[in-house]
Amino acid sequence: MNRYEPPAALHDTATDRLAAPMGRRIDRQAPRRFQFEGTPYAGYAGDTLASALIANGRYLLSRSFKYHRPRGPLTLAGQDANTLVQLPDEPNVLADTQPLTEGLSVYGQNYAGSLDADRDMKLGALAKFMPVGFYYRAFYKPKGVWKYWEPLIRKKAGLGVFDLDADAGYHDKAYLFADVAVVGSGPAGLKAALTAADGGARVLLIEQEPELGGALTYARFATDTAPSERLLDDLVAEVEAHDNIRLLCNATCNGWFKDHYLPVIQGRRLYKVRAKACIVASGAFDQPAIFRNNDLPGIMLASAAQRLMRHYAIKPGQRAVVLTGNDDGYLAALDLVEQGVEVAALVDMRAAPNETKLGDAVEAQGIARYREHTIFEAHHAKAHHRVTGVELRPIAGRGEVGEARTDIACDVVCMSAGYMPAYQLLCQAGGKLSYCDETAQFAISGLPKRLYVAGSANGFHALDRVVHDGARAATQALRDLGHQVDVLDAPKGALEQVNYPWPMFAHPKGKEFVDFDEDLQIADIINATRHGYRDVQLVKRFSTVGMGPSQGRHSALPTARLVAAATERSVSDTGVTTARPPFAAETLAHLAGRHFDPFRQTPMHRRHVELGAHMMPAGDWQRPAYYPSRAGTLERLRCQQEEARHVREKVGIIDVSTLGGIEVRGPDAAEFINRIYTFGFLKQPIGRTRYAAMTNEQGVVIDDGVSCRLAEDHFYVTATTSGVGRVYQSMLQWNAQWRLDVDIANVTSAYAAVNVAGPLARQLLERVCTGVDLSAEAFPYLGLREGFIGEAPAYLLRVGFVGELGFELHVPSRYGEYLWDTLMEAGKDLELRPFGVEAQRLLRLEKGHVIIGQDTDGMSHPFEINMGWAVNRTKPFFVGRRAVDILHSHPPLRRLVGFRLPSTSAKPLEGHLVLEGERISGNVTSCEYSPTLDAIIGLAYAAPERGEPGQRITIRTEGGETVTADVVALPFFDPDNQRQEL
Amino acid sequence: MPHAIFTAKRTPLTPTLKADDDVVHLNGYTLAAATPDAANARRGQLDRCALLDASALPRLGLRGPNAAQALIQQGYCLPERPNTASFQPEGSLIAQLSASEFLLLGAPSLTPSPWADSEQPLRPGPGCYLLPRQDTHGWLALTGHCVAEVMAKLCGVDLSPAAFPVGGVAQTSVARINAIVINASTASRPCFYLLMDSASATYLWSVLEDAIDEFDGARLGLMDYLAIAG
């Protein structure tokens, strides 16, 4: 779709618009040109796409989903799906809310050929072969036939077209805090906001439309329009000037979540509003009447016609028929005639208006009035299918008409059958709907604390009552927030009759639409109940009523009435389907735009990047997986093996700063460690390290590390990178109960650490370390010393780790990068080489090290994984002690064993199953090719009787191929551990 | 080689310096030197929206049943209750994080606070433990009219002046990581201190740079800030 280039001379629409004060939203000094379906048009800044097209005489905007019926705007307020159009980079745009911009190129959707002559309209003729729910009963038999239908249906279904290269632009989110959030700026919302703000509350006023005022901006409330116009000006001026009120226009509140947490979408930002109280003054959706062909272009709600006039200065047509079930239709008729539209008939379904002088006013304008009549069928032209006339009938009973017929020519029909409160946010919050048969309206009750409803959403329609109700809600909110205020009573007086109880007239030829989005007629709803679907939830799923973009705004009320009648229940009992967020469509860009992806980096991070390391995520840490090979390439296996070999032959350095570290200090430090870990620690000598494994109360091993005793009452315990957070939280939870005299600190980030490993490790350290005698005699294996590496104070630990002579150095993290630089510089002629996580894993596996979380799972207890030696059975207590005892007394179910395969064998992967015949006895947990041993080695769970070296286990690898591996003793390499104890 | 210009002590955000930058040393850390010209423009930026890395300034933690007593004995003025902070006469700040934990933040000045001259002036006796906050946490500062609005893009706690007065402390989630936010505003300029795990400092810095863009925010060097505010 190309950008539109306007031709030189254009049709001037300036003279076609109504005179001011009509057209409050358009700027007549700012023309805008655009094209629709390739035809050039003109409008004004402030127009929407739909209003500009209607101003140019075009009503047909879309084709309906199922029958491809021609459609035009119904609400002009974005509350129906008849106006969905295609923009170059965005499908399914609501033309009646999309602002008109210069050069916009717009197309229709969902047609074959052209919008005006859609070849798919012939599907409408097949309607009798597509009864309600037909998709459940066709397309699946005989077996396999769906494969034939699916591509056809996919082509036909769906509306717009995506441009996959379109850039959504920068979207983000922000919190907004308020004491009182008011949703809707109609008269009730404006008054509520003012009352709350005057009472000292911080108010946030949220309005979906571009301007404040709601119905005050388009509707007529009395024959004399001056008072409501003044009210609008006064309220808006006060609200805009008030310091305590923050305004958000063009902002849609899309849901209500617990404790008044509201997503509000404005432009490209999603606001997360947190309010202390919330007033929903969202208004009510005026409802269409239901008669044959009520969906033709040119047939709209009375309020839509009023919006056309007051917002956009557009005459809806030349000759109108108004169909009404309440007094608002009369007021709309007066508006039409005053703006030069010939009103051929005012068809009142009732016997008389509530306000008699309205009848007089209408007749004074020369408008023919029909009482207790309805439109039975609407007719249309061939071109654009615009309405050309209606057939009236007298009402003979509920939903029934008499024989006498009157035909009236017209090109616009305005309907006003009643109101449905905009209940969505309130029902999301747990509000319950109940139907009053007398007024034929739904009402809401059962709202949670500090959520209030006001205005027409609360069933009030007379302007003075609506305003009072807004103030009433605000006083309640103020009082519940702790302000001193007198709470107003609810508006007084009788219930208002604004709903005609049964504005639905079935026609023998059908096409009386209950749901425009889904092309559902009266018979479709009733037939769903005849299939046995009595519950309105089932009617919805079977018929798809209410599942389209307008989500039941106009179909819920008639569906409830029809289903109630068909199943002989009250409308209250029938109810409507569950309201769920979002209220209006929201894009993925709003939800996902500018999301936060925390990452953690060690102090040496820059060095790894400079060296060209291939980085990998380890939880939220970034760690080097491997560094470039000698040839300069980044290949996982090659680099892993080169690095591992180098550690075994010379010396390597790895950044282990991510290792967890917990500092435990105080008189009860040893006692605390003793209770958390399975080993014995009370007698751990100062200056020595000791392996520390931890079980949970189920006896499952959940983490491990090394305990360093720095003083009688001072321990520094390491933990796994991914486990330290949980370990720390668990320690705090235990001590909240034990109340030992101890301080527990998570110091993981306080220390940067490296492991220097290999035969030349001691030689390297001697060059840079001061304050420590590094000889084997003075600093034996498992020892712990304090000294300096250059300027940096350091703990030095001799740990097994990769099975070579190795020193783990911990320095305060501010010295981390310096430590790395110092060692790399000093190690140059010793060929010190960095190694990464991949090589580390291989080296550790060669030593048979069990990695918690990799070689253990949610059931691994110490005796299964050869860690019985680390369990002290004589101390009084450790977490999981009892469970470990119980598990140990049961026959073992499996054992973790080391296995070996020839290097030429198929290589098992982690997770591959170990089988005893047909039975699964375990799984592989780690497996690598070891260049040092020139064999494939790994760890796996197997049947307990396979636990001894010399046994063989069967492993099923990729593609179902089985291999038989030898069970061998651990460690695989340097079985006497001589190298690490040098 | 370029690394030689750095001293041994580095902050998580130190690596943004380049080899030919003019540097100074503060508390053993290497920082970009202050640039004396355009001080007024910088002052304006600080008043509107500025972000700086204060990690080179001293900080430490103190926790335990006797921590409060230890501080009082040394003449410090403690906040009233947890999640508040009090300014000390020499400019440092003491924030109380829990019933028994305190965080001491050095004054924004070239002269170090008394407790920061070496790490052991506060003799932690029994029941009082030092916490290595210099290394566990990074320290960023956000200044200007924009502070509450910037934070509202990242944090679910209301940090507007009415809800979060000067001396307020909020321990919460900022851009999905744990952080401590302190309202360290002076009479002339709003200022929030942000402390986070030092391993997350580069992440939070990039998040804040993005967040301040809307307010024409800019980053400022610590030495420039000390020249204006110290």
Add this chain to the structure above:
Amino acid sequence: MKLMHCPLNGPRNISEFIYGGELKEMPSPESCSDREWADYVFYSDNTAGVVTEWWMHVASSYWFLAERHTVTDEVLRTFDPKEIFTHRVTFTATEARP
């Protein structure tokens, strides 16, 4: 999104907290039967009513207790564990197991 009132930090989004299980009294690990220990570790009462449970405010590493009604999901009260855990807990030694 629900708010939880932390005794230390005040009202906060529930996403700032983690749940730490129901408050359960540990039977004596020394003297209880295997079944009693398994019951303690694996079973809970599944009460439809007010339960006391552990919650932790992650950013401040603060554990506390909450009384919550499991049917309405309303948190009635939150308080410091010191209210219940008033003194140091000791585990006595017994004879070494064979």
